[in-house]
Amino acid sequence: MAPSFVQNGGFAAPRAATTSVTGRFASVYSDVQSSRVNHALPLPSVLKKPFTIVDGPQSSAAGNPDEIAKLFPNLFGQPSAALVPSDDSNAALPDQKLKIGVVLSGGQAPGGHNVISGIFDYLQDRAKGSTLYGFRGGPAGIMKGKYVELTSDYIYPYRNQGGFDMICSGRDKIETPDQFKQAQETSQKLDLDGLVVIGGDDSNTNACLLAENFRSNNLKTRVIGCPKTIDGDLKSKEVPTSFGFDTACKIYAEMIGNVMVDARSTGKYYHFVRLMGRAASHITLECALQTHPNITIIGEEVAAKKLTLKNVTDYIVDVISKRAEDNYNYGVILIPEGLIDFIPEVQHLIAELNEILANDIVDEDGLWKKKLTDQSLELFDFLPEAIQEQLMLERDPHGNVQVAKIETEKMLIQMAETELEKRKQEGKYNGDFKGQSHFFGYEGRCGLPTNFDATYCYALGYGAGALLHSGKTGLISSVANLSAPVEEWVVGGTALTSLMDVERRHGKFKPVIKKAMVELEGAPFKKFASLRDEWALKNSYISPGPIQFSGPGSDAISHTLRLELEAEA
């Protein structure tokens, strides 16, 4: 049934059967891509036999349950759902043909295609004759009614492949009454029984709003979310991890490990590596646990300790100086992309700059600087010239300073350089400092999913199919017990409202799924904190090497997940 894949040493293996369908997917595969397409995915035992769905107790909210109850009158308090084996044929789900839609929302994460494959296979296995529609280009595809029917031939070449290119994604949101109306129209036009929203915290909040909206308008369309983000900041007790985190971290860790071996071999460079992850530092922490760098900055710790940029620089420079005493004039330093967002004084400076730049003339003599508060002026003068210029010149369309564009790793190199030079003058440092900067970002978002992400996503999708089939709405597909063998994984759904709190915006309460930040009392951070002093001075580097799909380490789960699950147990 499936098109065959001719392998000829990595070169041009034509895939006529599928290119005509998708129109844009690669007509050629590498050996590894081919082998992954044909890789069979294991399912948790519960999904391999007849199962029934058992509801748990009523749920509440992560915060402000009263407000959440008002915002979700139909959905608030829903129980979690668990799939359990069942021999009772009366408990079996109805023999029904379903019409289901699926949408990818937000940034890419390895494994998205497998969620879709999981939904599709569920429908094939358990609700024969069902139809699966893929909305194109994210939520905009729902609103504009842009979709494609996903068939076996269509989906096949994307199995276990990275990227979101099967139906692509987008960052639009369904927010206004008009947009909800459009979504309703599309659902009705396609006669949808269900919709799976694959996305991060915002997209899952949106999925819940959509579920509530459909329910309150008596639409039959049910909505199930799936936890996606390489940043790893969408998780809870029931949703142990977001997909993509595992693969992205392992790709970054491969590169970091290589750079470490290079640093040790060359003996003359400090590599400053900035890692993707703006809001939370999970990626940086996980990569540190995988590779043992000399210095790791965790944004949440910087914020909790109210550190200044000078504090961070001093910490880096202290380690570098101490290492120089041991004749180690090299090292590896990990920095989260969002570092400066965690530093309160930088936020103040930027707010003041935005104000000044909007209302005042910036004179060349620097008189404008007098409008800065003392603290902000001190910080501004502490910044390297290139960063000062960047702050003054690069603006977004609203005229605001573009914090995201600041290359934090280069900034820290310059600041370390200046400080070390000062210490050298004072006779407190006798080393030789050369910084090299790296940003590992896009390389990690679209890699081939690891065995873990491939299997996890498939189970998430398969489970989402089951939840929709059983009439559930407003849940997020959740697969747990992940440190056990796949057979023993637990499959179910968690009330999205139970993950929510409210934020006050423009005088109104808005529901939000709070981003899961790095917990300073959590097991992963504590493990890191207990080892970092040793890593700082000794060279305990680990080089994880390239992701393997078979053999040693190929089924390992992330340190973060493992440590969190161990701590829970």
Place this chain on the structure above:
Amino acid sequence: MAPSFVQNGGFAAPRAATTSVTGRFASVYSDVQSSRVNHALPLPSVLKKPFTIVDGPQSSAAGNPDEIAKLFPNLFGQPSAALVPSDDSNAALPDQKLKIGVVLSGGQAPGGHNVISGIFDYLQDRAKGSTLYGFRGGPAGIMKGKYVELTSDYIYPYRNQGGFDMICSGRDKIETPDQFKQAQETSQKLDLDGLVVIGGDDSNTNACLLAENFRSNNLKTRVIGCPKTIDGDLKSKEVPTSFGFDTACKIYAEMIGNVMVDARSTGKYYHFVRLMGRAASHITLECALQTHPNITIIGEEVAAKKLTLKNVTDYIVDVISKRAEDNYNYGVILIPEGLIDFIPEVQHLIAELNEILANDIVDEDGLWKKKLTDQSLELFDFLPEAIQEQLMLERDPHGNVQVAKIETEKMLIQMAETELEKRKQEGKYNGDFKGQSHFFGYEGRCGLPTNFDATYCYALGYGAGALLHSGKTGLISSVANLSAPVEEWVVGGTALTSLMDVERRHGKFKPVIKKAMVELEGAPFKKFASLRDEWALKNSYISPGPIQFSGPGSDAISHTLRLELEAEA
């Protein structure tokens, strides 16, 4: 005998037995590192049984044989040596204990540790009781007599591992009479029968000068070279490839493939990827053959066609405009690190700038620009402002413009942006251009060697041992027939003088092994050239995925090597 490696899921596997010896190697391994340490390496059949060494015909030089003959009176004309199976016990090499030194020279390349392992194992297998010394920190270790005795326990943890950290490398050269004297002293002090120099073109030239020097001074120390460089520019008919090229290209290609999937999924970025390789563009060409990018710039072609920077920009912008007509506002563009070194007009501009900056005052009003030739002025004004500033401000210690520091990929993004904006005004382009820059460099130099590099290096080292044992000097270890199974690989040595030509420097002839540039008439470039127009407009991306050590693709050789060997056959 070998220390055991406890694996515990990627975490802290202590290696007490070896850390005490090396003092600096990681005390911990990842699962993949552990499994690679224990990976058994296959040997070509000829190295598994009794062999004898057969000399070929007299050799000449790559150019100016008369001058090479004068420079190497003892070594010029040496035949190549081939190892052939032998049942004649009289032909066996002498039962002798050897003292051999080994040195790593220049930049790192995956596989260096396996060359050393190969030499060591040769001595263990065929010259029991021999001693292997590792010179520390490159050729300086020879001159300063800094070395370590390499034992089984010492070498073991580095088998199949990346980096050069076993004995580290260095960039010093043995050039002056004093330095040759120091090398002689070390050789005599250690009573060395032989020395293996693992390095690139310069280091192998140096190895040959050392061999000549030792021979002419009647030292018994023989010298054998080994071809190392990720850049792939040390090769000849007998030396089909330099080690490290295979691994580095596969690491870069993994990242490029990921970025391609990202580009196609997101649909809104042009990724400009600069790849290591200053002198020759082999890495860029190989990565293009592995991944099928939309645009690939090959420095040798730019030079041969005498293209200007404007030509290169126009080519890029033409493809981008044409893709925009098909609604493809994304793509991937590969650029060799050394691109601007290949553009004559840039060289002229830089020479003029160096002259002006050394002798004139650079006034703010730009009057100094009048000293530029018309052509250079035009080019200077064509450059983005940031690059102009970089050219004027960043100097090396001699006051010269630092071409190496120019981030070519960012420069090209800015130039494309400007040109596309112009075309938009003229109604000739209606797309939306956003560039993202990447530099893939250090990540690739120290990765775990691929199966190919691991096996190839082991054979190079084992063969080098055999050559020294048989009394050879001034040869480079060469292993050929590389597209056949390992058993059928051909092992021998090639006269280093046969790879040489001379260059006139400071009024004297200097011997040089010419860098092997990308041949525009060679099979790899022709293959690329025949496909690039299709790659430009269609999206035929291939994502090679992470290097696998077992399973599909794990034994593949590079496209460059395969195509070259096919063309020869």
